[in-house]
Every structure is written in structure tokens, then in C-alpha cells.
Amino acid sequence: MATTPSLPRTSAEVAQEAQHPLAPANAYAIPIRTTMLGLLGVALVALGGTGAGATLKRDPLIADTTLSWIRYGHGHDLATMILYLGLGLVIWAWIRLGRLIRWGQVSTFAVLVAIAAWTLPLLFAPPLFSKDIYSYLAQGQLALTGFDPYAIGPAVLQSTLSENVSWVWQHTPAPYGPLFILVAKAVVWATNASVVGGVVAMRLVLAGGLVLLCWALPGLARHLGGRADVALWLAAANPLILIHLIGGAHNDMLMVGLMAAGVLLVLDRRHVLGFALVALAFSVKATAVVVIPFLVWVWAARLDGDQRKRFKKAVGGGAVVFVGVFVACTLVAGVSLGWIPALRSSSMIINWLSIPSAIGDFVRMVVNWFVRVDGGIFLGVARALGSILLLWIAWKQWRAAKDGGPEAIRRAAITMLAVALLSPATLPWYFSWPLALAAGLAWTTGGLVVISLASVFLLLVTFPNGDTALYSWGFLTFALAVSIVAARSLVRPDPFGLSSRYE
Template sequence: MSSPPITGPGDEPVPSEPGASTRVAERPAEHAPSGSVTGAGGAVGSPKPGTVPATGIPVRTILLGVIGACLAALGALGAGGTLVRDPILSGTSLTWIRFGHGKNLAELVVYLGVGLLVWAWVRLGRHVRAGRVGRGGVLLAITAWAVPVMLGPPLFTRDVYSYLGQGLLPLEGLDTYALGPAALDGPISENVAWVWQTTPAPYGPLFILIAKYVVAVSGHNMIAGVLLMRLALIGGLVMLCWVLPKLAERMGGNGTIALWICAANPLVLVHLVGGPHNDLLMVGLLALGSLMVMRGKHVLGIVLVTLGAAIKIQAVVVLPFLVWIWAKRLPGSEKARFLRAAGSGMVVFFAVFAACQLVAGVNLGWIPALSANSVVINWTSLPTGLGQTLHGFASWFFSPSYDLFINTARMLGMALLGYIAVRQWWKARDGEDRNVMRRASLVLLGMSLLLQTTFPWYFSLALALAAGIALSEWATTVIVFGSSFLIAVSYPDGDAATYNFLHVAVMTLLSLLAAVSLLRPDPLRFSRRHKGAHL
């Protein structure tokens, strides 16, 4: 009986059968060995039937990511979403890392950590795509990389303090859908970013209920509040780790690659876990609900997706697509099947949403607050960026209204998004799992690009459903580039870095390097081993 493979000094699994002690050389996916997860034509598919599942543990790659995650968490003590009155560093000799050159140094530590984490993720991707590492290795990496950022200060955002404020408002007898955290006194209010101080909560009743319970337990202890909020949301990552391989099985993809693309993605770990952001729980419920519908548990699936929408309304976009899957499994004519599925789905949706509102003790006041994000003007939203560009050109000839250009571009963007959503929904009417999920993913991607305001973590919605599809090599490379770039388009404290064009240029070059590195190990040829391999 042969023993399981171990990890050799070069970070590849080493077969332990007698006479098989030679270390497997790291190779790009296009030269993958038998059992590769690179499908025909460059598509990333499932291993061939009969091949032995990969069980190697890439120890050095995982440790590289752990070092990166620890550095990011450590640097966040000085440069992250730190507290105004910090009980950890206040009164110590380390307070200098919060100001001036000290903060600049802390920022460099954060960026170095994130860079190492991206590097580890790309290395892990090469192993996975070549069939050397299986699900166990990826799950171990996800766990090891998530823990450090869960224990550190908020990374690249201060939104968690807004969450705590939105949970405290109803505990104080105030309407969280009518008032912002500025109506409160105490440490929670003073730590909320200025732009959200007077903004009512744009979140659904289920999240307000979660936030209330978190604050009810943590009180005004800010560190406890952040940690408990992360614990409340981390279930989304757990759901993703369980669901993604099963989604891939139904959608023609590879479960290990799906885990690597989405759950191990530094964009998810740094922003959704390290932030944290409530999108994490919404995305987990969205993916789990979609799987349940595909498995024939239609009512349960609609319930789960509705719970996701009761956290953030974006999840509701997927429900009309799931109706097609449900309708396909019903008897009768095409029209009758659709009407039955759509009618039943609406009944379930409204019943679940109403129950969430009743339990949370809130009304529909969050709907007007959905436009609150529009106060953030950033070119990462394509319509906003187009409006800014056109305004800049027009300014050479006359003095145009800035708001006119921005608002017009955003209206056109929303119209385009509506067209894409309707068109993709109609093309999904065959009810085939793979086709429905692919088209729903396209709409979620369109939302991330065309909404009035786009934040980096919005792209995790599309990733959660698209990761299970047999993606082409080109698409996978684009995901690596986009994820690497979006991680650090803001500063570690959450302020936007998108108008620091030197910063953007450097991030673009580094992201290109990460994308190329997925296909060509050591593209800059720093390693002697790879220099020799190219001779």
C-alpha cells in the first residue's frame, strides 16, 4: 500500500511509492501532467475520469500566504481602519506608526503582505491547474490565510464601524433607516467614516437584526464588536467552501479550481473577511440557494437567496434566473410552467422577506437609502468614469456642468444594465443549470461594472457563480489580473487611491505580472531553475 504524497523542498507533492522519489518539477498549466485540470482548448475543466485525485499540500506556498496575511494584519495596526481611541497602542511607544512616516511604513507593510498573499495565491493556482493540489490543500490554504486577517484591524475600509452603528441605533430606540450613526454618542459613532455619518442603513432587515445582536453582545467595546461581526459573517466563507465544488460539478467546471478562484482569492479574504463586509454572508447564501434550486429543492433555494437579499438587495437579481430552473422541472406547457414557478417564487420571496422585517422590527425604509452610495464618485464605475472623461474633454472648450455629465452617464449605464439583465434572463429560458448560471454571472458582472458606484468587493458576486464554470485560460488570467488590481485601489485605511495615478500605474503593472505568472512561472526569470528551463 502506498502512502499519501508529501511536499518536497520545491513545494510540489512528492510521490512516495518505491522508486518514485524524484520531485515533480513545477510546470505551467499548458504542460500539465495526466490528471490536469486544464481542459481542451485551454478551458479549465475537470480531470479526466480515472485519474488519481491530487492530495498534495503545498506547504511553502501556504506559508508564503500566511506570512503575507500576518504582515497585512500587522501593518493594519498603524495604517488600517484604526480606532480613534485605540486601547492597544495608546500610551505605548508604538503610537508613532499611526502618524507621518510611521504610517507610511505601516502602509508599506500592508502592501507587502497583500503582495505576498497574491503571490501565494498565484502559486497555488499553478499547482491546482496542473493537478498537483486538490481540494484539501486549497481548503487548508483558505483557512490559514483567513485567520490572520480575521484577528487584525479592518483592512481597506471602515465600513464595519458603520455596521455597528446601524445595529446600535435600533437598540437605542432610533430608526436606522431614517438616521445615520451621527445621531449616536460614543466610540461607535466617532469611528464611522465621515461620508457615512448621516447616511441611513442601505441594508436589508436580516443584516440589521444581525448587527443588533452583535452590538447587544459587544456593547461599546469596539475591538469585540469588529471580531464578533467577522464571526457573524464568516459563515458566508464556510458556505462558499462547501458549495463551490458542488456547483462546479453541476456546471461543468472543476471544484478545486472553483475554490481557488473564489474562496482562496485575496480579494475575498482581504476585503470580505479582513474588512469585513456583509457581502460575504450574502454571497454565501446566494451560492448555496442557487445550488439547492439546481438540486430540485426549489423552495429552500428561494428561501436562502431571499435571505441573502435581506442582507443586501443585490442578491435578488439572481431570483428570476432561478425561476427558469424551477419551471423546467414542472409539468405542463412552457407558459404554465413559468407562471407556476414565478408565482410560487414570488410567494416564497415576499413571505420570507416579510418575516425578516417582522422579526427585525423594521420597515422598508432601507429602499430610499439604496442610493446613498451614489455620493461616492469613482471611475471604477464605468459610467462614472466615462462621465468624468467626457467632462474633462468638454472642459477644454467650455465650462460644462460636472453633475450633468456624471448623472447622464450613470443613467445610461443603468439603462444598459437593464438591457443586459433582460436579454440574459430571456436567453436563460431553457432552464439548463450551466446556461442559467453563466448568464446570471454575466448580469452580476454587469452590475459590478455599471452601477453608479462600484467597490472592489462587488465583483465577488459574479465570482461565486462563475467560478464553477469551465473557464478558459484567458478568462482565468483576466480574473487574476482584476482581483490583484482591485485589492489595493484604495489605501489600507479605506480612503480611495484611484486618483493617485502613480499608485494606479504601479498596481496595474504588478497585477499584469501576477496574471502572467499564472501561465509562466518566474516571468522575470529571477530563478536559476526557470532560467535553465528556458535555455
């Protein structure tokens, strides 16, 4: 992903794209072949996921039926092949759609149709590339049965929901905000603690976040100087978003949707409602708070008086709204603030997507070639230095955003990218945070190529059952090769030079 999300489009690039030989389509034209290609892909992903995804230990829809073979041996291998075939088709369709957008062949409406078509099969698929949905449901059951999900882990339930939670999180308190605990509690109640019903119901709730994101992106592009169709393609039609946040059923989808909508409302001068939505996003997942200081500058720039007075007014108004909404969510959910210290639980995740964790782990490995030393020392020091660097970047970006306006949102996107890269733990879908804010910026062709490469690579670095592929070097080499071909295909329909004509 590009270090600077906002890359200005040159007049030469605009002219070059405008001169493409294909004539622009009308506002409601839909690229049927590309849309159906992606639909076939997600359908195959969903089908393959029944055997190769993050499946249940005892699936009532599969167990003791003639379909149970798909979970074992050659059946599992076949399911995996089908899933990856579908994934390849989804990537192909997304890149094709991106080319059509660059050439001006499709409208925003066509992108929205593609997003809807590619989302629908994922709503009813087994969990894909993650088991986190089982943790969400178990945490909701904890709250529903009177336990404090911020004090204990799902293991105490000994229920159908808790038995499917990854062993890593069995004894870990919930690190999510009160609004999400309330949502999870409601889903478990409405589905009578059904695992299958709970997965589908939770996905429908999270799809509301996708709807909010699709509503917000065109407005963000209007304010930030980008294009609505490009923004929707980057941050909503992106397989990284659809497969991981909808297929994987991550609550980041709800947080990102609320955050993007809140930012748009603030830019539209509906400051109170905008801050309220960002507070709701924070009440789902804490990361959303990063954008609040930047929105204060946007609000302050529109008030009367000198800069200090305007800043104080904006801070006061924003704090009242933000704290008020958060307190209301906490009271309605009937929980404490225990989720804030529980945020430390993510530090158990160690992978090289987090730059500090990668450096600490690498130094540990090198040192242990010569002498045996506790590796936790290197990891702790690297993460501490990473946190200091993150605070410095956030401070510099915040100070540079003091004039408010669209520049403040660009700076917020850069800071959110720094959060994803420099946090103690980083997972592939964390990059949806900066992408949601940056998608509305004006992107050069080179920037779109980089984002395409990064998105496809991040999509592939997790195995369908939720295990990480980040240390399977042969697989990573293959994933990088696929990502390079996909990114090159965005600007060259025939990357291998097999044909001289456009598709």
C-alpha cells in the same frame, strides 16, 4: 474580468496540463510552502494594519501605550511597508497555489486548508482597506437604542462607535436589509457596544458567509461543468475576497455566501430552501435579488405542462417563498422598508470603476476645459443611460436563460457582472458578486489569467486606510504592473526569464 465568465476548456489545454512533468499529489497532500507563504503574508498584513489600516480614532489597545508610535510618522510608514510586503506575499502564494491547481498537484482539500489558514489572522486584524465596519456597528447601535437606522444616520449617537464612521456616511440612513440590521444589532448587544469586540464579532459572522461559499462552490462546479479546486481558488482563496470581504469586513461576504448556497440548492432541486436562502441574502444586501428571475427559469424547467404554465407555477412558488422569508426578516428585525429608498445613497460615490460614472466625469472634465457647466448634468445623463443599458442586458440575458439549467446561472453571472460595471457606483469588492456565480464554470487558461489580473488590480486600488487609489495615477501604474506580472506568473513560473527551471 472577462466579459463572458464561462470560457470552455479545449481538449488541447486539458492534455497540455495533464502532461506537466510533476506527478499528481494524493487527495490530502498540502503544499506546505505555499500555504505557509500565504499565512505569513496575511499575518504581516494584519500586523501592518495596526498602524496603516482603517484604525480607530481612539484605540484602547494602542492609545497611551508604547505601541502608539506605529500610527504616526515613521512608525506609520513602517507599518505601511509591512502591510504591502504581506500583501505581496499573499498574491505570490495565491498565484503559486493556482499554478499547482492547474498542474493537478493539489486537491480541493488543500485549497480549503489554505483558505482556512489565510483567513484566521484576518479575523483579528484591525479593519483593512475600508471603514464600513464602523458604519455597520453604528447602525446596529441605532437599532438597539430605539432609533430607526433607515431614517437617520450614525451622527445622532455621538458614541464611540459613531465617531469612527466615515464623514461621508455620518448622516446617511442604512442601505442594508433587515437581516443585516438584526445581525448588527445582535453584535452590538453581545459586545456591549465595544468597537474592538464588535469588529471581531462581526467578522466571525461574515466568516459564516465564507463557509457557505466554500460549501457551495464544489457543488456549483459539479453542475456548471467546472472544477471544484479551481472554483475555490477563484472565489474563496482569492486575495480580493479574503482581504476585502474578511479583512475589510464587508457584508457582501454574507450576501455572497447565502446567494451561492441558495443557487446550489435550487440546482440540486431543493427549490424552496434555495429560494429561502436567496431571500436571506437579499435581506442582507439588495443585489442578491438579481439572481431570482434566473432561478425561476431553473425551477420552471423541471415542472410539468407547457412553458407558460410551468413559468407561472415557478413564479408563484418562488414569490411565496421569497416574500415570506423577507417579510419574516423584516418583522423580526422590527424595521420598515426604508432601506430601499436609502439605496440611492451609494450614488454619492463617484469613481471610474463604474463605467457610466467614468464617462460622465470624463465628459464633465472635457467640457469644463472650454466652459463652466454643472458637472452633475453629465453624471446624471451618463448614469441614466447606464441604467437603461443595464436593463437591456439583464432582459436579454434573462430571455436567453429560459431553458433553465446551468445556462441560466451563467447568464445570471453575466448579468451580475453588468450590475457591478453599470451601477451608478462601483467598488472593488462588488466584483465578488459575479465571481461567486461564475467560479464554478469551465474556465480556459486565458480566462484564469484575465481573472487573476483583474483580481490583483482590484485588490490594490484601495489604500489600507480605506481611501481610494483610483486617482493616484502613479500608484495605479505600479498596481497594473504588479497585476500583469502576477497574471503572467500563473502560466509561467519565471515571468522574467531569470531561471530555466520550475520552482
